[in-house]
Amino acid sequence: MRAVQVTGYGGIEQLQTVTKDVPIPKANEVLVKIKACAINNTEIWMREGAYGAGSASGWRPEGVQFPRIPGSDIAGTIVDIGDAVDSSMNGKDVVLFPFTSSGDDGSEHIANDMSFIGSEYDGGYAEYVVWPAELCFNMPLPDYTESAVFSVSGLTAWHMNEQLDIQPGETIMVTGANGGVGSLNVQIAANVFSAKVIAIVGDLRLADEMKALGATHVLSYRSDRLVDDIIDSNGGPIDSVLDVVGDPLFSTSLEALKKGGKFCISGSAGGQTTNLDFRTLYLKHITMYGSVLGRRDEYRRMLQAISDGQIKPVIDRTFPLEEAQDAQVYFKESGKLGKVVLLPNED
Template sequence: MKAIVLEGLNQPLTVKDIDKPTPKPGEVLVQLKAASLNRRDWWITQGKYPGIAYPAVIGSDGAGTVVEAGSDADSNWIGKDVVIYPARGWGESTEHQSKDFNIIGLPPDQGTLAEYIAVPVTDIQAKPMHLDFEQTATLPVAGLTTFRALFTRGQAKKEDKVLITGVGGGTGVFALQYALAAGCQVFVTSGSAEKIERARKLGASAGVNYKAQDWAEQLHQLSGGGFDVILDSALGQGFEKLIDICKPGGRIVFWGGTAGSIPELNGRKIFWNHISILGTTLGAPAEFEQMLQFIAEHKIEPVIDEIFPLAEAEKAIRKMDDSSQFGKLVLRIG
């Protein structure tokens, strides 16, 4: 079968012929129809992600059709269109992942940038009926990460004021769509006026350019006093100002850290205002199912920036070099 393989550090993604996997008992073989890229994939190609090993078939997001089952007990899945939960070993707790947790797309787990993948039958869910394969393939990592951040950790509810920092990437756009569907009033930041305008067209109430010296003050005024929930995936020096625009009892939820670490914070502001600062990552299989139900209920359609054929994976991931995309980058397979 054809697969996209990363052979080593600073090497381009290339198409290779590799063996088609055979599903073991408890697994199914999925013929992938589409996959999507995440910032994680970009970091892997840069050699800046834990546990990198080569060669690697990267990719964590995928959707397709079950074509084979490893045991007769799971043969009822054959012919069904599915989306793949993107990790292994979350564990029993919904509060946090186990020590055995890992996201697919690095050895020993084959990723989704391939024509076929064998996965545990417990890691597949039916494709939302209102979405095509390309749309469905955008959901696993970015969709689940933001669903957990917004609802499980951030406890967002109707009429909450929500701030999404750095809108434009997959997680930021999903967060915007989810929060609006839940009846929240949403504000955004970006370094791009074009991305702020696109967010406004999707339903954001207002947006501020984070390159402005007074971006936090602008947001505080626009929101009428601050935010109940703030979602952030950058950290860095700007994180300190989030404390000032978080309402008493508010929640700041973060994942990633593209702008650095958390700076020194004024603890008095945090405890006096009962502000919660919460870390998160991906989500449990049960949350994956809840996310798909939420998407189906609200008929949410993921925003796709561009669709590439599988053979152009290197071209697609290079678009991430300057973060110019708005929404997800998708690879069509077959």
């Protein structure tokens, strides 16, 4: 099979197209012919070494073992099964829950041995992948490319929203609202949890598209009076923030929050460290949440919401597998709306 491997920490030159044997599923695994694999910050940061210090980077303390096939947002068809897998799985169109762990239901996402497809396991920048049968779920939509954009970004966004316990009518600010996680945060908060959403983007030419996803107001982070813009648009301070940007909008978020407000972060694309005056937290009684991925029960609820039409795929562009380097470069450009997807098996 054709695959794209990361050969070590560094730039896009570390992404190399190779030919490998098709993997053979173990007793409890299935072989998936990959039809689409969406790109996430996760595999770029893994390649760049952003998850660890020095040479160690990954979801596990020992770091990534190279070479590694990245990619975790996967949709495809089961074409072979292990001896212990029910024969009814063969031929199913599936999406892959993106990690394994020994954690009990409800705590699998915080288990110490959480291992991620595309980091600790070979992933979706390939024509085939093996994965545990119990972590393969029916595709929520009939289209492979559309179904592939939810597993990581969608689960991340869904868990963020559930952690905030959003109530109907609350006002939620979403940063990075035109990105993969951000555009799903807008949809989930507005269309599933019935919140009013203030979407923060760079380019206000995206306003109509953001409102079509469910945003009530669309503001630009380039404004030199953004805090006032947020408070004015809402008629007062906001209830909660869903953040994937990090440092650039951190102080703005805390200023715009009401007393007793909530702040949830699951990414730091704009900066991984910040200055914090603790008085802001305790004088305003702000609750802060760190969030990564989510649980299997949340994944099931998300897939149902997608099937029900409450959450729609937002896709900016697709690339063939061989153009993975170009796709990752394009992914990091600003001004996109939605996901970038690799297509390993274009028939």
